[in-house]
Amino acid sequence: MKTQSEEQATLSRGDFMRSLGMSSAALMAFYCMGTMTSCKSSDPVVTPTVPTPNPGTGVTGTTTGAALDFTLDLTNSDLSTLKTEGNSKTIGDVFVVRVKGGSYVALQKLCTHAQLEGLSYRLANDDIKCSNHGSEFKTDGSVNKGPATIALKKYTTVLSTDGNKLQVKA
Ligand code: FES
Structure with a gap:
């Protein structure tokens, strides 16, 4: 079973944006805005994790x-x-x-x-x-x-x- 931080680490950019409630069209516009470089929805997103003190130790x-x-x-x-x-x-x-x-x-x-x-x-x-x-x-x-x-x-x-x-x- 994955920990919460492992799940966050594997969350794709698309998943992350969708979790914010953005539509697919809005997502594409967001991806391509400015850089015009990568539009792959599978790019990993690094999200900050909130550390839990001594996880798993009670x-x-x-x-x-x-x-x-x-x-x-x-x-x-x-x-x-x-x-x-x-x-x-x-x-x-x-x-x-x-x-x-x-x-x-x-x-x-x-x-x-x-x-x-x-x-x-x-x-x-x-x-x-x-x-x-x-x-x-x-x-x-x-x-x-x-x-x-x-x-x-x-x-x-x-x-x-x-x-x-x-x-x-x-
Ligand atoms: S450190 Fe000296 S008695 Fe505890």
């Missing part, structure tokens, strides 16, 4: 920056591990965890000590540890143990009533 929306706001489809095979307590995944700028008790926590993925990736959730301790220099954080992002001194930014999470969609927003 992630939609903006996953980085100040306007971060995205939704995870937890039924997608790339994300379904997040249905299990203790599992985590990094999506864009965010470290997403299903913590002990079943709620979801979303924190900045970079440790505040040296702005490095390396966070992991420890189910037994219900906390987050950075593998780089050993800083530990509570699941609300606050520092439990240094060398980090600044809390991790925490994002808002909203789980759908059926438990299949998780929204994360700044």
Whole structure:
């Protein structure tokens, strides 16, 4: 099955113009106007495509920056591990965890000590540890143990009533 972008890439110029509601006569006039070079309706048309963030991975929306706001489809095979307590995944700028008790926590993925990736959730301790220099954080992002001194930014999470969609927003 073709993706939407593949279909757009194979759309002929004629198909594209017809999709705009132009008649055949108008199409021919349009083709030949000015250049008088090519009147073949099979010429490919390059149409700009609107990128879908991480197509096929169950992630939609903006996953980085100040306007971060995205939704995870937890039924997608790339994300379904997040249905299990203790599992985590990094999506864009965010470290997403299903913590002990079943709620979801979303924190900045970079440790505040040296702005490095390396966070992991420890189910037994219900906390987050950075593998780089050993800083530990509570699941609300606050520092439990240094060398980090600044809390991790925490994002808002909203789980759908059926438990299949998780929204994360700044
Ligand atoms: S970067 Fe995390 S403890 Fe240093």
